[in-house]
Structure formats: C-alpha cells, structure tokens
Amino acid sequence: MMPELGKYAFEVLSAYGVSLLLLAALLGLSIARDRRARADLRHAEEETRRNG
Amino acid sequence: MSLWEYANPVKFLRLSERVLPALWVFAGLCVATGLIWGFFATPDDYRQGSTVKIIFLHVPSALMAINAWFMMLVTSLIWLIRRHHVSALAAKAAAPVGAVMTVIALATGALWGQPMWGTWWAWDPRLTSFLILFLFYLGYIALWEAIEDPDTAADLTSVLCLVGSVFAVLSRYAVHFWNQGLHQGTSVPVATGARTVSDVFFIPLVICMIGFGMLFVALVLYRTGTEIRLRRTRALLARGARGA
C-alpha cells in the first residue's frame, strides 16, 4: 500500500503532513469562526426581536 | 439579472448556501484524488526520486497564493469604485487563505530544496518574492485587525492592497535584478525538473490545481458568509444600543 519513497521519505512525508495540517487548521479555524458568528447573530436577532 | 445582484448580502448568502455544499464536495474530491494519485500512483523521477511528489502540493498552493492576492486586488477595486460591502468582506476573507497558501508553498519548497539543492533556503528570486508576498499578506491582515470601524478598515486595506500590488510587482523585478547581481553566472535550477514532464505527473497535477482552486473559492465564499454575519450582528447590536 505505502509507496516506496526511498531516501527522501522524510521530506515527502513531512511536506504532505505540513500542508495537510495547515489546510486542516485553516478549515477548522474558519468553521469555528463561522459557528461563533452564526451564534452571535442568532443571539443579536433574538435580542432585537424581544426589545423591538 | 446581472452579477451585481450578488452584491446584496442576503442574495449572496442565499446563493453561497446553495452552491457551497456541492463546491466543498467537488473541491474535496479533486484535492483528494489529485493528492492520492500523486502520492501513491506516480513513479519516482529519475533525477529527483520520490521528492517529485511534492509538486502536487507546491505548484497548486503557489498558484493560489498569487491568485488570492489578485482576487483581493480586484475585490478591493470593486469596493473602492462601487462600494459593495460583500466585495470588501470577500477581500478580507481571502487574505488568510492566501497567507496559508503562501506558507504551504514556502514550506513544501523548502522541503524539496533540502535534498535537491542541498539547502532549505536559497535567496533565489522566486523564493524571495514569495517571502515578500507573505509579508504583504501579514501587513494586510494586521491592518484589517487594527482598525475598529469596518468601513474605514475596508477603505484603508483596499488602498494598501492597491499600493502593495504595485510594490509587490516592483519587488519581484528588483529581486530578480538583485540576485543576478549577486550570483553572476550561476543559477538555481528552479525552472528545471518536473515542471515540463510527461502526463504521468501532469494529469494529477492539473487535478490538484483544479482542486486547490475550488477549495480556495469554497473557503472564500464560506468565510465571506462569516464576515457578513459578523457585520450584521454588529449592526444589530449598534441599533440595540441606540434604542436603549
């Protein structure tokens, strides 16, 4: 299953690892931020409806 | 029916909500296919060995790093000329994505350079330009964070993006000039190697490029939606504070 990477295994694997990690972090942060924004918006909308 | 209809935040949100799921799936499939194909199913290059597999990350991320800045330039112009909030927020949403792409391009480049050139980093024009591009991203993001009033922030970052683009291009040429001046007669073999190779590498590379492009579009749409929601929350709170 695992391809034979030869003497460059470390470089290739870490390149894939670092990149996927960075992409995952970006995705995770974006999702967390969006969740928070949605929750805040819902909260603010309820607040205005109650007051207004 | 024109494109400008989607400058309306509500319409933009409705559209992006409809498009995003398909876009995520398509982007994920392309990236996964391209990377898995590239990682498992490509042969070793006779000169570069298995490090050739790194280009499936390096080239698409470098491509998107530059395209992201270009997109920010266009949206900044649209904001300055037509004052559509979605446009400014899209530029804001794209900047961190572009910065991450730049880091990926630099990191994978360094990891490829270590075995191939014998050094993690060389002050080669291309590498240096990318590092400078990363600095521009940092400054742009920092300026967004620093200004409280969102419209002023959008204005000022747009101006910075325009001026920064000019200076980024200038830096690119300056860096080319500078390194030739330093290393007359020697050249670092950036353009050689896998870039001109056969279909074996080229097809998964194209799939990866499409995948990264789609991923970028999906991320920007998604993050723009977040920014629109944040903006509306702020407006509601401000109205509430005025009413109370």
Next chain:
Amino acid sequence: MIALLLRDLRLALRAGGGFGLGLAFFLILTVLVPFSVGPQSTLLGTIAPGILWLGALLACLLSLDRLLALDFEDGSLDVLATAPIPLEGALAVKGLAHWITTGLPLVVAAPALGVLLNLPGAGYGWLVVSLLLGTPALSMIGVFGAALTVGIKRGGLLLSLLVLPLYVPTLIFGAEAARRGAAGLDPATPLLMLTGLSLGCIALLPFAASAALRMNLR
C-alpha cells in the same frame, strides 16, 4: 505650502526629535554591527554598504509614526484637509519636511559612519549618491504608511509591518548601487532604477496617501 514646510521644519527642530534621534540611532546601529559580526576589517568593508543602507532605512522608519500623528491629535490635519491647497500637495510637503529632517542628515552622516565600518575608498561617493537618490522614496512611502495608520492608537509597530515590505525595492536598488560602487563596478543601472523609483514614489504616492488620510479623517 512653503509656510507649511517651514512650520514642519521649525516644529521638528524645536522638538529636537527629528535630527537628533534618527542620527543617534544610525550611529548606534553602526557601532553595534562590529560587535555582532566581529571586528575583521575585510568582512566589515564588504558588508558596509548594505549595513549603512539598512541603518538609514531603519532610522527613517523610526520617525514615521510622529510624522502625522501629532498633527492628527491636535486637529491641524483637519485644517489641512479643508485648506485651499490640495491635500496631496500638503502631504508631499510633509514628505519633503521629513526628508530634510531625517533623510538629509543621514546622507551627510553616512560617509563618517562608513569610516567606522571600513568602507572601501571607491564606495563613499556612490554611497552618498545612492542615499541621496533613495531616501526621498523612503520618506514618501513613510508618508503613505503614516497616513494609513494615523487613526490607530499605538500604530507604530503596525506602521513598521506595513512600510517595511514596501521598502524592499528601494533597499535592493539602493544597497546594490552602493555595493557595486564600493566594489569598483559600474553602479549606473541600479542608480537609474533607484531614481525612477524615487520619482515614481514622489509623483504617485501623495495621491494614495491623501486618499488614505481622507478616509481616516472622515
């Protein structure tokens, strides 16, 4: 406009900051370099043009956050923005004042500091010429950066982050010209590029700076 220039110059003189601080910083930086890289005179001579350019650039940067901030706080910028002279012109004059109080003293001091760093004899003239042609660009880019960040409290660090990437081309061409001059090569090409860069900055950046400033004053 001339009155504005004189006013800025007088203020800089009276506050004592403009001339003194930038120059002292330049001197200290130059003195610190041998401590960090060692006292070998050949090595110092090789890196001297680059170090002097970097020092001049950082000394320039140091005074940027006061360039517009004081006028912003006491409201004179609002007066300038509504004054009959165009804001672009006023900002160009501000850049000129900054250059006279910061750039010009650095140009004059650079040869003396070149002695400390063992700069090769052929390099002095080209160092001065390159600084003379390049520092106006640094000042104008600084005005643009200051206009961007003037509304931000404690924007000094942000200002550096924004301005330093913009300084890259100027530094490259300027230091390259000084280095080629010191090595006895022909510095004409980088000098021409540097001059073009400075002229471009002087011609175009006041517009960008005044656009940014108007956004900040709104």
